[in-house]
Amino acid sequence: DFxxxxxxxxxxxxxxxxxxITSFPALRIRGIYLLLMTLAISEIIRVFFLNFEYTGxxxxxxxxxxxxxxxxxxxxxxIVVFFFVRITxxxxxxxxxxxxxxxxxxxxMGVGMTRHKMLAFGVGAFxxxxxxxxxxxxxLYIDSTNFGVFRSIEILIWTLLGGYEIYxxxxxGGFFLxxxxxxxxxIQDWRIIIFGGLLVVMMVxxxxxxxxxxxxxxxxxxxxxxxxxxxxxxxxS
Numbered sequence: 001d002f003x004x005x006x007x008x009x010x011x012x013x014x015x016x017x018x019x020x021i022t023s024f025p026a027l028r029i030r031g032i033y034l035l036l037m038t039l040a041i042s043e044i045i046r047v048f049f050l051n052f053e054y055t056g057x058x059x060x061x062x063x064x065x066x067x068x069x070x071x072x073x074x075x076x077x078x079i080v081v082f083f084f085v086r087i088t089x090x091x092x093x094x095x096x097x098x099x100x101x102x103x104x105x106x107x108x109m110g111v112g113m114t115r116h117k118m119l120a121f122g123v124g125a126f127x128x129x130x131x132x133x134x135x136x137x138x139x140l141y142i143d144s145t146n147f148g149v150f151r152s153i154e155i156l157i158w159t160l161l162g163g164y165e166i167y168x169x170x171x172x173g174g175f176f177l178x179x180x181x182x183x184x185x186x187i188q189d190w191r192i193i194i195f196g197g198l199l200v201v202m203m204v205x206x207x208x209x210x211x212x213x214x215x216x217x218x219x220x221x222x223x224x225x226x227x228x229x230x231x232x233x234x235x236x237s
Contacts, residue, residue: 004137015129016123016125019121019125022041060141060143068136076130099116161199161202163210173209
């Protein structure tokens with residue numbers, strides 16, 4: 001449906017504008033303060049639409065046609081993964097990587113911090129807008145309470161659990177957090193407790209998440225499947 005596709009793209013572009021505007025106060029903020037600032041801005045936007053009558057205000061927005069299918073979501077997911085595969089090995093991707101490792105060193109090497117931060121906010125917001133459009137045409141009703149701080153924290157947990165080093169991490173984290181409580185449903189009342197315990201163990205055992213950058217290299221898998229070399233004492237015996 002061309003109209004549906006056009007609406008998704010417009011929603012993504014509108015989210016991109018908001019993301020770029022958000023990036024301006026974030027240019028000089030780092031670490032936990034950047035996280036708090038983005039959460040605060042999302043809460044400001046939520047309260048704004050809570051009182052914005054043109055989108056239903058506190059009553060929300062209903063009557064949305066059911067246009068989102070499983071195949072729509074899979075197609076968008078494949079496009080997103082392909083995009084990040086391409087950008088990771090590009091000059092922009094290397095600039096993002098250097099900024100993540102050390103912003104000071106990246107700036108000394110000639111990376112334009114302002115331009116790349118605005119680009120990162122804009123690209124992330126665009127895909128978030130696409131996801132929001134797909135969600136709206138799946139849920140058929142939305143209101144501002146669907147997009148509060150807890151939803152932002154939930155998405156952050158996807159990233160931390162799945163792995164923040166590469167683009168595949170949030171996908172695996174979202175899959176794990178979505179389906180794990182259902183897999184534990186046979187335990188009934190204990191499933192949330194066990195699920196929380198598994199998350200704690202995961203954070204301790206794998207602080208980089210389920211998927212790390214090293215796991216994409218052949219050297220990592222050779223070290224996993226090849227037996228460890230014998231020590232001199234074991235060889236003599």
